[in-house]
Amino acid sequence: MSRFFEGTVTTLAFCWRLDRRDGVTLGFTSHDRDLMIGGISYRAAPGMLPSAIHRSAGFDADSMDVRGALADDAISEADLSAGRWDGAALRLFAVDWTAPDEMVPLARGELGTVELSDDAFSAELRGPTATLERAVVELTAPECRAELGGPRCRIDLAGRRRFARLVAAEEERLVLDTAEPSANAYGGGVLRWVRGRNSGLTGAIMASAGAEIWLRDPPAFAPAAGDRVEIVEGCDKRFATCTGRFGNGVNFRGEPHLPGNDLLTRYPGG
Known part of the structure; x- marks a missing residue:
């Protein structure tokens, strides 16, 4: 002391x-x-x-x-x-x-x-x-429990993050000056504000289509055209997406083929 x-x-x-x-x-x-x-x-x-x-x-x-x-x-x-x-x-x-x-x-x-x-x-x-106080044992689920790009996923996000400028904004909908590389590529991803009043804040991306993205929540501060953002691709946690889009089925952290609780209620002829 x-x-x-x-x-x-x-x-x-x-x-x-x-x-x-x-x-x-x-x-x-x-x-x-x-x-x-x-x-x-x-x-x-x-x-x-x-x-x-x-x-x-x-x-x-x-x-x-x-x-x-x-x-x-x-x-x-x-x-x-x-x-x-x-x-x-x-x-x-x-x-x-x-x-x-x-x-x-x-x-x-x-x-x-x-x-x-x-x-x-x-x-x-x-x-x-x-x-x-966190749970020690994970619960089984058909969706993947790993974070895209994390140590358990092992997908390299270096080529899956891009910088863009804001063209227009309306509540949760943003229009950028760059289009997505594939359908709904940014759905489930993250947007980070680099310039503007929201600089330093992040937001979850619900869906994307072309040059448009929809956030889970509106930006905390009103954005302006020209604000720069960083957008990172997302994943819907499904096994089909993991194998088809990312070719990463070996690292899938879910149980898509495990029978659910409804198996207990089945009976012959049901």
């Missing part, structure tokens, strides 16, 4: 480092002045406060809440609603603000559920042990 805990507690300050999935890193502190630590400026505004930190030596999931004020130039309501902070990596540590080079780690994890109320927000911190 750091020596500064043995001294006066008036020099104690909490610091948060937030690393968003789009590469943006921000630092905040509970101190009343900004602190420079490790080349990162930890801002005193918006003020952020942690709840009681619960840590265990067992396998129970550690949890903590982080609360703070909304600020247009730091954490805005629009960015929170758009999902820019979903899954952001968070590290909480304590420092002596008179000599902030020495840090005492307190908690780490990723942001979970974010709630907005008035001019403030609260977010749940999910620690590393939260991953133990």
Whole structure:
């Protein structure tokens, strides 16, 4: 434990480092002045406060809440609603603000559920042990459980991602300046905004036809013609698609020929 805990507690300050999935890193502190630590400026505004930190030596999931004020130039309501902070990596540590080079780690994890109320927000911190709450054994299903391009799928996506410019947009429907390589090639894929107000955000593609694609949800911010996007091909998880389109049946992670529960209800002559 750091020596500064043995001294006066008036020099104690909490610091948060937030690393968003789009590469943006921000630092905040509970101190009343900004602190420079490790080349990162930890801002005193918006003020952020942690709840009681619960840590265990067992396998129970550690949890903590982080609360703070909304600020247009730091954490805005629009960015929170758009999902820019979903899954952001968070590290909480304590420092002596008179000599902030020495840090005492307190908690780490990723942001979970974010709630907005008035001019403030609260977010749940999910620690590393939260991953133990996931299902251990996979359920059988006729569709593939692997992610296209993932280590279990092994399809190389290098030639299946393209950059395009937006021509027109209407709710979930987008028109691009490039056509799909095959029918519904981007259905089940991902669109990532590279330029424009939505830069850094991603969206799931439901279907594609020619130069048109349909997203699962409308963009968080109104897009403009000329915005650049990256589009990645998708897969409908069917065995016929895996073998016919990708030639990857050997890595199919589903059970398309396994009888379902309806087999138990069958009877002679039924």
